[in-house]
Amino acid sequence: MKFIAKILFISFVCCGLQIFVPSFWWIVAPLCFVVGLFFGAGGFSNFLAGFFGVAFLWFTYSFYIDQTTGSVLTNKMAMMFSLPSAMLMLLLTAAVGGLVGGMSAWTGYLLRRVFV
Numbered sequence: 001m002k003f004i005a006k007i008l009f010i011s012f013v014c015c016g017l018q019i020f021v022p023s024f025w026w027i028v029a030p031l032c033f034v035v036g037l038f039f040g041a042g043g044f045s046n047f048l049a050g051f052f053g054v055a056f057l058w059f060t061y062s063f064y065i066d067q068t069t070g071s072v073l074t075n076k077m078a079m080m081f082s083l084p085s086a087m088l089m090l091l092l093t094a095a096v097g098g099l100v101g102g103m104s105a106w107t108g109y110l111l112r113r114v115f116v
Helices: 003-020 025-038 043-069 072-080 086-115
Strands: none
Touching: 003 025, 003 043, 003 086, 025 043, 025 086, 043 072, 043 086, 072 086
16 A cells, blocks of 8 residues: 555544544554554554554644634643644644554554564
C-alpha cells in the first residue's frame, strides 16, 4: 500500500471508528496496529503513516470543534498549559494522537517481522 494511501486509509477509518465509538480515544491504536501488521513496508514508513494519519484526523477534528465553539475550551486549556496560543494546543493534541498512531503502526510492523 502506498504511503499516502495508507495515511488516508488510517484517517478515514479512524474517523469512522471514532464517530461510532466516541468514548474510546484509543480506538485508533488497534487500527494502526493492524495496518502496520498487514501493510508494513518499513518501520519508519509505518511510524510516519500512523503518525500523520492520526495527527491529521485529530487536528482537523479539534480545529472544527474549536471553530464551532468559538475557541472557549481551547483557550482555557492553552492557559492551563501555559501556552501562548490556542493553536499550539491544537498542535499538541495532534502530536499526542500522532504518537499513539505512529507507535501502534510501528509495533504492528515489528510483530510482522517476528513472524515473517
